[in-house]
Amino acid sequence: MGHYQIRAAQNLSCTPAEAWEFLSNPGNLQRITPPKMKFEILDGLAENMFAGQIIHYKVSPFKGFKTHWVTEITHVKEGEYFVDEQRFGPYAFWHHQHRIEAISGGTRMEDIVNYKLPLGPLGDLAHGLFVKRQLKEIFAYREAELLRRFGKAESGTDQLSFKKL
Template identity: 40%
Template sequence: MRTQTLTYTQVIPAEIDEVWSFFANPLNLERITPPDIHFTITTPVRGEELHEGMKISYMLSPILSLPLRWVTGITRVEKPERFEDEQVEGPYEYWHHRHEFTPVENGVMMTDTIEYRIPYGPFGELLDVLFINRRLDEVFRYRQKKVEEIFGFAEAV
C-alpha cells in the first residue's frame, strides 16, 4: 500500500507556551480522543512532558470495538515548535505523526500531519478505504472540536 498523508490545521487562541504545555502532556490525549474509542494510556506518565526517546503505550478500540495495543515513540522534540511520534508497535505498517505549533496573529496555528501505511497489500487498501481513513478523519475532527471547547475558537489566518 502507498503511504497516506492527512493534514489538519487549527488556530488556537492562546499563547504558544500554553498550547505546548497542553499537547506535550500525554495525559491530555485522553481528553481529546473520542470516547467510543475507549482510549487509555497504559504507560505511567503522571503528567510527564514529552521527550525524545519516550515510549507511550495505549489500549484502544478504534474500529468495531476490537481492542488494540499500540506503542508510539517520541522521535523529535523542538520545544515549543514541534514534536513527532512514530509507531513502535501496533496496527500500521508505518505511522508518523508530526505536531507543529506556529505563533500567528490570533494565537497559535497547530498543524497535525499524519503519514501512515496499512499492511496486508490489497486487503489493507480495502480496509483503509472502507474504515481506517474515514475513522482517522473522524478522530482528528473530534480533536479539533475538543480543542475549541478547551481553548475557545479563533478565526483561521
C-alpha cells in the same frame, strides 16, 4: 500498497506556550480522542515529554477489537514541534508530526501524519471502506475538543486533507 498522508491545521485562541503545555502532555491525548475508542494510556507518562519516551496505549479502533499501540517520541523542539512514531500497533507505518506556531491572535496547530496500513491490498481496501472515515472522525472530534478548550483564533483557516503518496 498505499502510503497516505493526513494534514490537519487548526487556529486556536491561546498562546503557543498554552498550546504546547497541553499538546505535549501525553496524558491529554485521552481528552482529545473519541470516547468510543476506549483510549487508555498504560505506561510511559512523564511530567515533561522527551525524545526517546516510549508510551504504551490500549485502544479500540472499532467495536469489538482492542489493540495495544506503542509509540516513541522521536523528536522534540520545545515550544515548536514533536514527532511520535509507532513502534507496535495497528499500522504498518505511522509517523506523526505535531507543530505549533504563533499567528495573529493565537496559535496555529498543524498535524502531518504519514501512515501505511498492513495487509497490502486488503489494507488499501480497508482504508477506503472505513479507516479514512474513522481518521476524519478522530480529527473532527479533536478539533471540537480543542476549540472548546481554547476557542478559535480569528486569523487563518482550518484544514483537513488526505492524500495517497
